[in-house]
Amino acid sequence: xxxxxxxxxxxxxxxxxxxxxxxxxxxxxxxxxxxxxxxxxxxxxxxxxxxxxxxxxxxxxxxxxxxxxxxxxxxxxxxxxxxxxxxxxxxxxxxxxxxxxxxxxxxxxxxxxxxxxxxxxxxxxxxxxxxxxxxxxxxxxxxxx
Amino acid sequence: xxxxxxxxxxxxxxxxxxxxxxxxxxxxxxxxxxxxxxxxxxxxxxxxxxxxxxxxxxxxxxxxxxxxxxxxxxxxxxxxxxxxxxxxxxxxxxxxxxxxxxxxxxxxxxxxxxxxxxxxxxxxxxxxxxxxxxxxxxxxxxxxx
DNA sequence: GGTGAAAGATCCCGCAT
DNA sequence: ATGCGGGATCTTTCACC
Numbered sequence: 001x002x003x004x005x006x007x008x009x010x011x012x013x014x015x016x017x018x019x020x021x022x023x024x025x026x027x028x029x030x031x032x033x034x035x036x037x038x039x040x041x042x043x044x045x046x047x048x049x050x051x052x053x054x055x056x057x058x059x060x061x062x063x064x065x066x067x068x069x070x071x072x073x074x075x076x077x078x079x080x081x082x083x084x085x086x087x088x089x090x091x092x093x094x095x096x097x098x099x100x101x102x103x104x105x106x107x108x109x110x111x112x113x114x115x116x117x118x119x120x121x122x123x124x125x126x127x128x129x130x131x132x133x134x135x136x137x138x139x140x141x142x143x144x145x
Numbered sequence: 146x147x148x149x150x151x152x153x154x155x156x157x158x159x160x161x162x163x164x165x166x167x168x169x170x171x172x173x174x175x176x177x178x179x180x181x182x183x184x185x186x187x188x189x190x191x192x193x194x195x196x197x198x199x200x201x202x203x204x205x206x207x208x209x210x211x212x213x214x215x216x217x218x219x220x221x222x223x224x225x226x227x228x229x230x231x232x233x234x235x236x237x238x239x240x241x242x243x244x245x246x247x248x249x250x251x252x253x254x255x256x257x258x259x260x261x262x263x264x265x266x267x268x269x270x271x272x273x274x275x276x277x278x279x280x281x282x283x284x285x286x287x288x289x290x
Numbered sequence: 291g292g293t294g295a296a297a298g299a300t301c302c303c304g305c306a307t
Numbered sequence: 308a309t310g311c312g313g314g315a316t317c318t319t320t321c322a323c324c
Binding site for chain 2: 001009012013015016017044045046047048049050051052053056059061064066068076079080083084087089090091092093094095096099101102106130131132133134135136137138140142143144145
């Protein structure tokens with residue numbers, strides 16, 4: 001992981017369709033040398049996968065919220081099952097603090113969120129939830145190398 | 146946005162390095178027809194960009210937390226400046242509820258989080274913060290088509 | 291939306307530093 | 308161990324039906 005690798009990761013995060021030849025030129029490297037580095041970064045798991053960023057509005061998921069969940073005892077497993085089964089749930093983190101878990105959720109509208117809350121309570125494992133509805137997203141970039 | 150487009154988006158989210166020929170075969174389409182659809186999805190902004198998922202540990206960002214920020218009055222702009230300037234901040238959302246904003250943060254360790262909190266308070270715009278340290282991430286997938 | 295072909299990128303291998 | 312040059316192979320991306 002030298003500075004050149006960092007720059008490569010930066011390039012790929014910005015636009016993973018860039019050609020190796022193009023990036024190599026910017027880094028004063030030959031295309032095969034760059035290709036070699038990328039291959040190693042993938043093999044070492046630094047690069048997990050290449051994917052696409054999608055527009056939530058176009059997919060009918062304009063509504064975004066963070067849901068704090070407090071469970072009865074340790075009930076992460078049942079929580080995870082519900083979260084995983086629902087495509088509206090993008091993230092689930094177990095956290096320290098007053099909540100047991102934080103969910104990041106994207107639904108069509110507020111009714112979609114209520115649907116999810118109903119399913120959460122139906123498990124019997126949830127004591128209470130607190131939802132923070134996103135009014136505006138100011139920043140949403142991934143990890144920066 | 147027909148069912149075929151949805152499937153294309155699903156394929157690309159899983160692995161954007163798949164060849165058009167491969168995906169086309171799975172969808173009983175010719176490569177150019179598929180290429181055309183992808184081009185249109187990009188032009189319409191449904192596909193925002195192609196990028197890579199990186200391993201936080203490899204980038205020395207093993208520590209993750211959600212920070213709720215309560216400001217003096219409406220101070221989103223100054224908050225955004227601090228958030229944007231700090232590569233540790235991945236997301237910033239203005240929310241309804243007891244907090245004014247939620248930040249998703251990735252740092253090397255707890256000390257890195259405290260650094261950020263110091264910078265936030267130094268703006269003079271922050272009344273209080275509440276940080277939820279992530280103990281374990283159970284789910285972290287992007288949006289699902 | 292399909293076909294065929296040209297332009298271009300990937301990604302080997304062998305060699306050198 | 309890492310980088311370079313050449314070249315085979317495969318993909319993308321035309322123009323045309």
